[in-house]
Amino acid sequence: MIDVNSLCKDYTIKHKGAGLSGALKGLVIKNTDVIHAVKDLSFHIDEGEIVGFIGPNGAGKSTTIKMMSGILTPTSGSVLINGEDIAKHRKEVVKNIGVVFGQRSQLNWDLRLGETFELLKHIYRIDADAYDKTMSVMDDILGIKELLDKPVRQMSLGQRVKGDLVASMLHSPKVLFLDEPTIGLDVSAKYSLRKFIKEINRVRKTTVILTTHDLGDIQELCERLIIINHGVMMEDGNLKEITDRVAPYKTLVVEYYDEIAPHHEKCEIISHEGNVARYRFAKSDITAADIIASLSSEKAIKDVSIEEAGIDDIIKIAYGK
C-alpha cells in the first residue's frame, strides 16, 4: 500500500544574528545552515492499518507526513502509494489520499461548508451517487448535515475539524493522513473524531496514518506505532510489542496498615509514601501473585493494585534516547 524508501529531507535555513544588527547583517551576508529534518526513513504500511506516528515536537513527523502526501518533495528517497511515486505523479496520486491538518483548514473561510464540499465534489469528480452515500455515512458518524449551511468563518474549532474530516473523505481516499487532528479539541469532539477514524477504518478499510501528542488517541486507535526523533526512526512495531520490549515491567501498588513496607528480592521499591509502597518488577521474572503471596506472609496487606507500563512510559523512554 505505502512504501517509504530511505526518505530524506534537508532544509536550508538562513542563519540570522539576533537583534537589529543581526537582521541588518542578514540582509547583506547570507549564512545558511542545512538542517536534516528527516534522515533515511524506510517503512511499509499495509492496507487497513492504523499507524500512529509519534515523536516530540520538531522530530520530523509533520515533514514526513507532508512528503507522504505530496506536499513536499523529498530531498532523496521516495514514497510509493499503490506503487506510484507521489513526488512524480502528484495530481494522480493525491486522488487516493486525504489529508487533515489539525492546525490549518482546507475549508474556505468565505464560503458555507456545503459550498466547499460542492467545490471538492467537482475537483475530485465525485459522481452524485457516491457523494450522497458518503455524505449520509458522514452524517451518521459526525452529524455533519446540520452544519452544511453554516459559513466556515462562524464555526467553532470542533465543527471546523469535523468539516475538514468530511472534506478529506469525500472522494473516498484509500489513505487518510491526519496531522495532529485532535489538537485543541474538547473531550466530546475528540471522542467523535476517534469514533470517526475507527468507523472509516472498519467500514471502508481506509488506511489511517496519524501524528499526535495525545496518548489517548494512540491507546484507542493505533495498532502500530512508529516513533521518530531527530528525523530518525526509533521504534516501529505493535504497541504491545514495543511496550514489552521498551518497558517490560509492571508496578505493584501495595497498601499496608502502617508505614513499614517489607522488601522483596525480585522487586525494586520505586516509591514509598505513608502506608503505600510501589514495587516494580519484570514481567518475565515473577508474577504479581507470587509477590503478593510472599509479601503478605511477612505483613498484613490492606489493598493491592497493578499498573501496566503505560504508553507514557514508553514515550518517555523512547524520546529520552
Next chain:
Amino acid sequence: MKKYLFIIKTQIIKSLTYEFNVYGNIIMQTIIMITSAYFWRALYSGRSTVEGVDADNMLTYVIISSALSVLLITNVERRIGRSVEKGTVACDMMKPVSLFWMFFAEDIGSIVALIFQNMLPILLIGSVMIKLPVMADIKDLPLFIVSVIESFLINWLIAALFGMTAFTAVNINALIQVKKHLIRLLSGSIIPIWFFPESVAKVLSSLPFVYIYQLPLSIYIGRGTRAEHMVQMQIQFIWLVILSALFFLVHNIVTRKVMVQGG
C-alpha cells in the same frame, strides 16, 4: 476542465461575500477617473490636438482605462504570497489540480464578479459625469477585444511570475506594490507614453507594459492607423509567447522547491 469552471463559479460566490469592499473600489476608481479627466481638460485648454489626439478622445481614453483596470486586477501574486506565508499552500497542494490553473480560474472568477460589481458602475459613472465613451471606429471592435484578451494574459503572467518569487522570498508585499506602480507608470494607463520624451517612449514600446493598457486603448480611441495597430499586436503576441515560456520554465523550478511554513 469542468473542475476549473466550478472553481470559477465558487470564486464568484466568494467575491459576492464582502460587498463593502466593492463600494470602496468603485469610489476609488471614480476619484482617479474624475481627477484624470480634470487633469486632461486643464492640459488641453486652448489646444485642439496633442500628438494627434484631441481632448474629447483623451477623456474617452481615461474612462476606458478606468474600466480596463478592473479587468486587469490580479490576485494571483497575493494569493501565492499569503498561502506561502501562512503555510496554507499545503492545502492547495493536496488537491488533484494544477496549482496555477486553479489560481488562474480563481482570478477569472473574481473578474467575472467585478465586471458587474465595478466595471459597469464605473462605465456608467464615467458616461454620466464625464462623457459617453464611444469607440472611434466600431469596425475595430474585434481587434480591440483580441488585444484586451492578450493584455489580460500578459498582465496575469507578469503577476504570476512576481507571485512565484514568494516561494523563495516568502514575504513579497513590497514587491507587489513595486510591480503595481511600475505597471501604472510604464503601461500608459494614466499618462500615455506618447507624452514621454521620444527616447523613453522608444524604450517603453519594446517592453511588455505598454501592450497591457496603451495598445487596446489606442485601438479604442482610433489613434494610429490599422496597419500600425497590427504591427503592435504582433509585438504584443510575441511578448505573450515570451512570458508564457518564462512562466512554464519558472513554474517547473518553483513547484519543486515548495516549502511549508509552520507546524
